[in-house]
Amino acid sequence: MFHRHFLRLMDAFLPTDCAFCGQPHLEGHPLCQQCHDDLPWLPETNNIPIAPCETCISAFTYQPPISNLLLGIKFGKHIRELATLGELTASGILPQIAQLPDAILPVPLHTARLHKRGFNQALELARPLAKQLGVPLLTHAVTRHKSTLPQTELDSSQRQHNLNQAFQLTAPLSYARIAIFDDVITTGATTRELARLLRSHGVQHIEAWSCARPTLRQKHELEPRIDYH
Ligand SMILES: [Zn+2]
Structure with a gap:
């Protein structure tokens, strides 16, 4: 002892x-x-809302070393840094939270993608946040029930169409306030689609949180290079 x-x-x-x-x-x-x-901590003023979400909070702008780490994680590198990045993301988001959500919903991966990669980076990055806030992580509340086409070749309206009805609830939700969490929010198409689903099932307050988000200036040049999920 x-x-x-x-x-x-x-x-x-x-x-x-x-x-x-x-x-x-x-x-x-x-x-x-x-x-x-x-680190490229994102100024609070750059957290531009994405309808129908009430609030958006991201920890970082999407640039090195954060962008390199996130891309590396998707391709099986930097796995050891995943926990560290989750802790850093939490430290960037926590001071900006005005009111606690009832739960955090990491953007789910399609089952085939999940099996191939072996983990959902959005879920892993959200773990420290959920732990520090003492709120549940919704790991099975929503499924991505249709394999979406590769987003990299599509413009933003095609992306939105590609995502339509990509998510489905597995059971009724009993939460009034949910924070959607993704590793990167770029066009906001994924977040918007998931938020619409939550809103249509009675979730009153929806926030969108992420590890990183490109600045408006970066967004255009980065979009074609990011494979979102
Ligand atoms: Zn150092």
């Missing part, structure tokens, strides 16, 4: 390696102060 407590006490004074640059540091966070400060 003593030994375990002693080791835990020692941990508090030992430097940890920064998850990004590898330098030892004593800040008690996954990143050293320099790497933390260099």
